[in-house]
Amino acid sequence: MTSSIIEKLKELGYSTVPEEHYRAVELWKKWYAGHVSSFHDYKVFNGLRHVPCHKVTAGLAKQACEDWADRLMNEKVAVHIDGEKEQAFFDRVCRENRFRSMMNRYQELSFALGGGAVVARLGDIAVDWRGRIAGTAGRLFLDFVAADGIFPLSWQGGVIRECAFMTEFVRGDAAYCYLQLHVLEPGGKYAIENHVYRRDGECLTEAELGTVPGFEGIAGRFHTGSELPLFVLFKPNIANNLDPENPLGISVYANAIDQLMACNNIFDSFNSEFALGRKRIMVKPEGIRSADGEPYFDPNDLVFYLLPEDAQNESTVQEMEATLRIEEHLTGLETALGMLAVKCGFSPGHWELDRRQRTLRTATEVISTNSAEFRTLRKHEIVLEEALMGLAQIVLKLGNLWFGMKLKEDAGISVDFDDSIIEDKGSDFERDCRMLELGVLEREEFRAKWILNNA
Numbered sequence: 001m002t003s004s005i006i007e008k009l010k011e012l013g014y015s016t017v018p019e020e021h022y023r024a025v026e027l028w029k030k031w032y033a034g035h036v037s038s039f040h041d042y043k044v045f046n047g048l049r050h051v052p053c054h055k056v057t058a059g060l061a062k063q064a065c066e067d068w069a070d071r072l073m074n075e076k077v078a079v080h081i082d083g084e085k086e087q088a089f090f091d092r093v094c095r096e097n098r099f100r101s102m103m104n105r106y107q108e109l110s111f112a113l114g115g116g117a118v119v120a121r122l123g124d125i126a127v128d129w130r131g132r133i134a135g136t137a138g139r140l141f142l143d144f145v146a147a148d149g150i151f152p153l154s155w156q157g158g159v160i161r162e163c164a165f166m167t168e169f170v171r172g173d174a175a176y177c178y179l180q181l182h183v184l185e186p187g188g189k190y191a192i193e194n195h196v197y198r199r200d201g202e203c204l205t206e207a208e209l210g211t212v213p214g215f216e217g218i219a220g221r222f223h224t225g226s227e228l229p230l231f232v233l234f235k236p237n238i239a240n241n242l243d244p245e246n247p248l249g250i251s252v253y254a255n256a257i258d259q260l261m262a263c264n265n266i267f268d269s270f271n272s273e274f275a276l277g278r279k280r281i282m283v284k285p286e287g288i289r290s291a292d293g294e295p296y297f298d299p300n301d302l303v304f305y306l307l308p309e310d311a312q313n314e315s316t317v318q319e320m321e322a323t324l325r326i327e328e329h330l331t332g333l334e335t336a337l338g339m340l341a342v343k344c345g346f347s348p349g350h351w352e353l354d355r356r357q358r359t360l361r362t363a364t365e366v367i368s369t370n371s372a373e374f375r376t377l378r379k380h381e382i383v384l385e386e387a388l389m390g391l392a393q394i395v396l397k398l399g400n401l402w403f404g405m406k407l408k409e410d411a412g413i414s415v416d417f418d419d420s421i422i423e424d425k426g427s428d429f430e431r432d433c434r435m436l437e438l439g440v441l442e443r444e445e446f447r448a449k450w451i452l453n454n455a
Contacts, residue, residue: 001177003202008179008197012181018246021242029148033062062112068107080416097142110234113148114248117232120143153183162181163229168199178195191221230398234383253343
């Protein structure tokens with residue numbers, strides 16, 4: 001599909017980033033889904049034939065993205081705008097578009113695929129023959145786009161100025177692709193080109209906008225009247241080492257594929273340890289079928305192993321015991337989890353194995369201000385803060401242009417992130433020591449907090 005979109009952009013006179021980037025996105029998407037056929041699917045020879053096998057997955061690629069999204073874009077994040085009227089309009093637009101839940105979801109996808117976008121779109125509008133709005137708009141939509149639907153058209157210094165966005169939809173029994181191009185006009189203001197393609201596999205055929213349900217009132221080219229782009233982009237704040245000139249981002253685990261493989265290999269081996277650790281049955285050829293030719297056992301069952309015809313063992317069927325290597329697997333998995341956590345920007349102990357419950361759990365949500373994870377969190381917040389502030393500016397701009405709201409476009413905008421997960425234990429310990437010396441804190445309280453709770 002990506003190659004088809006790139007070809008359509010070329011037909012329209014535009015170029016974008018190399019197609020290799022989207023092939024990398026496709027690989028990251030497979031790891032996010034938990035199945036990479038070249039890694040998870042393999043065959044094992046059982047002495048008779050090769051049996052197809054499948055590696056189980058620990059789902060750690062998705063878990064890493066979930067954890068970052070929950071720390072960055074949770075219910076405690078707030079966008080503040082100076083001005084009661086301005087704040088109310090922004091909050092209304094966010095509420096109508098389920099912004100919080102959608103932004104958390106696409107923040108997760110951003111860490112998986114390398115980026116995401118929020119695109120402002122008008123609803124219930126009338127556009128004249130010149131592509132200009134006649135009257136006011138009825139609603140402001142916020143569309144969310146994942147990295148595999150983002151195609152930069154022009155950029156400088158890593159800043160994307162013009163961009164195309166592709167989304168797929170279905171009408172009846174037909175599948176379509178909607179391609180929306182945000183381009184700068186000679187006067188320095190943005191115009192939006194709209195194209196809808198009927199999809200048949202990888203083949204795209206352009207359809208008249210008026211013939212597609214839901215696009216009857218959409219103009220082929222729309223003059224926004226805004227010098228601000230009607231989109232904001234966000235991504236993990238990680239340098240793109242695969243292509244430094246590419247303005248698009250990379251997955252948070254783009255450089256941790258080997259670590260993902262190691263974790264999955266150990267987890268799959270741990271699972272197989274129990275599946276194959278039971279007694280193995282070694283069978284001579286004469287023991288696999290009865291007199292009437294019916295098999296005694298399922299040839300696809302890996303419990304049974306067919307011995308060669310010239311095997312010298314006296315018995316036709318033999319049992320073989322296996323010793324479970326539980327501790328070795330747990331130790332190996334803990335080591336691999338620590339390596340993966342660091343490569344994804346977390347602390348080494350971010351994922352912990354509960355030895356008593358034999359389960360994987362995420363470490364406490366509280367992180368120390370002197371940890372690498374805290375610094376990485378703050379680094380990711382820089383990009384998200386710019387996106388949220390940019391979106392607020394767009395909403396205020398469009399509120400004036402298309403809704404007649406008379407808002408202050410230069411109103412102050414700030415973003416409050418969730419600081420409840422941050423704790424400097426060293427400073428807290430020193431403070432409590434001083435309080436203990438002054439008699440403000442009782443010895444029992446100090447002991448319960450710093451000794452018993454950390455035992």
